[in-house]
Amino acid sequence: MNYTLITGASAGIGEVFAKELARAGKNLILVARRKDKLEALAQELKAQFGVEVESLAVDLTSTESSSIIVKQLESSNWTIDGLINNAGFGDRGAFVDLPLDRQLQMIQLNVTTLVELTHRLLPKMLNQQSPYIINVASTAAFQAGPNMAIYYATKAFVLSFSEALHEELSGKGIAVSALCPGATLSEFATEANMTDTKLFKAGAMTAEAVVKKSLRQKDRAIVITGWKNILSVWSGKVSPRFITRKIAGWLQA
Numbered sequence: 001m002n003y004t005l006i007t008g009a010s011a012g013i014g015e016v017f018a019k020e021l022a023r024a025g026k027n028l029i030l031v032a033r034r035k036d037k038l039e040a041l042a043q044e045l046k047a048q049f050g051v052e053v054e055s056l057a058v059d060l061t062s063t064e065s066s067s068i069i070v071k072q073l074e075s076s077n078w079t080i081d082g083l084i085n086n087a088g089f090g091d092r093g094a095f096v097d098l099p100l101d102r103q104l105q106m107i108q109l110n111v112t113t114l115v116e117l118t119h120r121l122l123p124k125m126l127n128q129q130s131p132y133i134i135n136v137a138s139t140a141a142f143q144a145g146p147n148m149a150i151y152y153a154t155k156a157f158v159l160s161f162s163e164a165l166h167e168e169l170s171g172k173g174i175a176v177s178a179l180c181p182g183a184t185l186s187e188f189a190t191e192a193n194m195t196d197t198k199l200f201k202a203g204a205m206t207a208e209a210v211v212k213k214s215l216r217q218k219d220r221a222i223v224i225t226g227w228k229n230i231l232s233v234w235s236g237k238v239s240p241r242f243i244t245r246k247i248a249g250w251l252q253a
């Protein structure tokens with residue numbers, strides 16, 4: 001049986017991806033740490049939409065996590081035709097003040113596990129009908145982010161990696177997209193200590209709007225959600241880097 005695997009499906013953008021894809025009749029594998037939330041969501045989606053939904057409670061900051069997931073897929077004969085690398089977190093503060101181990105975990109989750117899952121799942125995905133990968137980056141990917149240095153750098157990686165894969169794989173029948181939301185309502189801002197920043201006070205999009213646009217445009221290399229975010233990315237393209245990084249730092253001072 002074919003499944004879409006969604007990381008970070010217990011909350012926020014990942015949870016909404018799960019709901020939208022179940023509504024479209026897709027079978028799902030939900031991955032995150034909070035088992036109770038995953039199981040409750042799985043029950044809800046099975047009952048409401050009649051799809052198959054499996055949940056895997058895995059800490060994706062563990063270096064073993066991608067091999068644990070792949071072993072489970074193989075032993076259960078679950079085939080993946082959609083991969084949504086969505087799990088991620090940020091943390092606001094000066095690089096030197098934030099604990100090093102938390103910042104290294106951020107790199108492991110936002111970058112390394114995303115790369116490992118993609119590398120391990122991609123070969124078999126290429127044999128499926130209309131397979132796709134959505135990697136959740138951010139508008140943070142487009143400039144340096146003082147006060148969130150590592151988070152912005154991880155998202156720049158995700159954007160660059162996904163764009164390159166999109167090109168490498170074009171003509172091979174698989175869609176690869178980097179989703180770049182701006183401020184979005186979810187647990188992210190609280191987790192990242194960002195609720196009082198100018199960025200979030202200026203208004204955030206709903207996760208529903210972000211996910212609907214991503215799924216509509218999953219054939220595109222880069223999907224930026226919201227006109228304000230599109231304008232800010234494009235104005236950043238024609239501004240000197242010293243200005244864009246100063247603005248990013250000011251928005252989350």
Ligand SMILES: NC(=O)c1ccc[n+]([C@@H]2O[C@H](COP(=O)([O-])OP(=O)(O)OC[C@H]3O[C@@H](n4cnc5c(N)ncnc54)[C@H](OP(=O)(O)O)[C@@H]3O)[C@@H](O)[C@H]2O)c1
Nearest residue numbers: 008010011012013032033034060088138183184186187188
């Ligand atoms: N919200 C925004 O403003 C915004 C803007 C741009 C980009 N993004 C990106 O969007 C993605 C989703 O974020 P969100 O806004 O939906 O945040 P969220 O509401 O905090 O959700 C994060 C998800 O990731 C999971 N997760 C976190 N650490 C994990 C770990 N160690 N192992 C496994 N799963 C883990 C969480 O589940 P558990 O806690 O159950 O593990 C949760 O399901 C992230 O990559 C984020 O960087 C968010």
